[in-house]
Amino acid sequence: MVKAGRAKKSEKESDKDIKALSVKKNENFSEWFSEIVQKAELADLRYNVKGFLVFQPWSVLSMEKMYSCLENALRRKEHKPYFFPTLIPESNLKREAEHVKGFTPEVFWVNEAGESKLSERLALRPTSETAFYQMFSLWIRSYKDLPYKTYQRANVFRYETKATRPFLRSREFHWIEAHCAHATEKDAMKQVYEDMETTKEILHDVFGLPFIFFERPAWDRFAGAVRTFAADVLNPDGKVVQQPSTHLLSQDFAKAFDVKYKDKNGEEKYVWITCYGPAVSRIFASVVIVHGDDKGLRFPWAIAPLQVAIVPISDDSSVIAKAEEIRKKLAEFASVEIDKTEKSAGEKFNYWEMKGVPVRIDLGAKEIKERNLTVFRRDLNTKTQVPEKEISEYVKKLAEESGKNLTKQADSLFEKKINNSLNIKEIKKVVEEGGIARCGFCSVEKEGASCAEVIEKETGARVRGTRLEKENAKGNCAICGKKAENIVYIARDY
């Protein structure tokens, strides 16, 4: 029976072709990504508002698990959840000059409601600093209220003028924004480090994404921030995607919204504010891109929409009964589905490989007779025979192992892409080969901006910043030849 099932695969090649990916990830990444979004049914781009998409069940189920992981981590670290209004008055945005300058070109504006014209335009939140901090000024009174740690799960809107791409850059996206107020700059910086730790715990250790957390150079900070830190993930086309960023905001925000507290001596002081924004729908894109292969998606166990697929290779009643028995056993700790569609075994194999289900169990008369199950693991694309009575233990072990294995594969690929460069020619070579260039650089403060411009003009890549772990710069700036104050990393982005 197993053989029969496999034989069918080639009979159906024509059918398979339409449903399989037509390009290889490393040969034509852009097309590979477009195809996987469509063929794995992640999002439908045919919605009739430009730059907006319909998230389909297979992405929503995974994003919901991502939300749980992130929200649980934030709550464990004593952030409290809020739901703020989607609409923010224009006057709020205007209260912090840098911020309004940074966001105004991207704002969707509501100016009518029912039959009335509104007296003031309302922004669809592009981010919620100016909503949260006016409330902070009502809620925070004393040093005893600090740190004041909040977050909300929300959808945000940006009228992107660059080309949109599903999940990576859409005009509406789904994220978490965490806003915190602190007594001192030092406390605030502790929060920034905590945010980066949370990112590592969840994005790297659970979702399996490799990244470097950079401090952005002076000319590339968030609108209104004095220090900006962001995790860059690398795509196969050599472009980086900015994942969670965390910011030490300028006290201009606290001043603009009058967020003050009384310290132990009764003296009034402005708070220090930090904000942190993991964009779940964009993180989902990185999970698709980093782990996916030429057969389709590969999900880490913890965020797989489905963890185990059971494929009966025959509709014999004894096979179906056994499938049901195994399903029940595994359902105690995993999400499990039996594929009862009318497709051939080969089509079913292809389907679940495209869908990225971590574990597949193929079940035919042979398996039942020998009491040995055929288990396919998507992280390695290999099959093993597992004695039926050991199946629960085996799948539990795989749950642990397969996620770690995906992370290891991704980490090792990422490491190889980082290359030292001594001059602009070498930088250009590294980024053209799809890597991240590492080099000595005069300064990430304002005075270095002109060298960064040279790099951008010559290579199309940008200075991403310096690593958190202080790296000692030796030698000279790869551009101007002056003494290098920093070691920076350079890569292209979208």
Next chain:
Amino acid sequence: MVKAGRAKKSEKESDKDIKALSVKKNENFSEWFSEIVQKAELADLRYNVKGFLVFQPWSVLSMEKMYSCLENALRRKEHKPYFFPTLIPESNLKREAEHVKGFTPEVFWVNEAGESKLSERLALRPTSETAFYQMFSLWIRSYKDLPYKTYQRANVFRYETKATRPFLRSREFHWIEAHCAHATEKDAMKQVYEDMETTKEILHDVFGLPFIFFERPAWDRFAGAVRTFAADVLNPDGKVVQQPSTHLLSQDFAKAFDVKYKDKNGEEKYVWITCYGPAVSRIFASVVIVHGDDKGLRFPWAIAPLQVAIVPISDDSSVIAKAEEIRKKLAEFASVEIDKTEKSAGEKFNYWEMKGVPVRIDLGAKEIKERNLTVFRRDLNTKTQVPEKEISEYVKKLAEESGKNLTKQADSLFEKKINNSLNIKEIKKVVEEGGIARCGFCSVEKEGASCAEVIEKETGARVRGTRLEKENAKGNCAICGKKAENIVYIARDY
């Protein structure tokens, strides 16, 4: 120590007064509700866009649990989750005539983005029929695709012209909308019944809300529906709140959006569509209102933001250590917090009663010495001594019992409020006493509309509809005296 703790309560009366509710629920419901929203810290109404509010942690934590209960039920029943765009083009709304007429007066419109004026106005979704069904027309092809069962968790926007009230009627609220397409009207009606069953399973059996599911009369249907069913919950002021409604939509929707399928014979047919909308933030209002008492909130165990509060009545290290030991034990199956604030024991008791935590454990030197814990249950407002070694079993039992008990209390109060009425005078008396009047009625089809108007004019109350369980009408219409075709229920609303 226990005594000392309790004694402090009266010492702090002045402080307590500010934090306690100043009115009784049954004497001044409207003020009671306003106060509980503020004093239990459920929402802050000081946000600077009229009709919008900031949902605070204590409501968000509970609403998140409500979302889980509802979403799990929908997924169990094979609905698939989506995220649709918040923005819907005006032309979509216009494609179904009744629908646009019903919603246009309530729509917030986006007409600018960045520096550009949009060529077409975009609605902030007031509900998403016209977004979902254009995609249904792309997704549904064959009878094999049916039933097509979807849902999304979303925030929706309505420019309410009536007075807004936190949670009950705001201009932005949080809900689930489930949209399904079916092959036949009969299948669609099966879905409508399934939706009502889901409502009973979750809103009644888990959240403890008593309601009657009515079929609305002809003049009170959802914009574009041929049959509308809705659950009415009764407030102490005698006004009903409409909770989840489910609708059999007119095929005009399927026609407007060209949602067709090929049946077994290859014949093209329009689908039958149903939609179901549990408004989580409004359901939260009913939980507050139905279960709350003169001390504050009372949460059913399953949706309590916190399930157990441990109050150490002394900061003696042995008391704190014991509190920690108990916390760990209970944390295996419950959410537990130790109240380590600097308040007096009395203030702590009042605080947790206001917050509606189902179980409180008071812990002083006496309790430790006697190895007997003092357990306060909020559903009955009683204290019991429980041997320390039995605490886990006891709290587990309470988790079951206290929720059921809240439901029973609410059900019995609700039953008493429904009263038979023979004529307009009796109807008026019942609704003025805060009840729901039940009477014979000529017809819930169009021809009964004039009698419904008489009722509204004379009593300020409206005909809510007929019960699902067919009730045999005997005698005459309470208004016009013609033969009664139906038995209807009449109540005031907001």
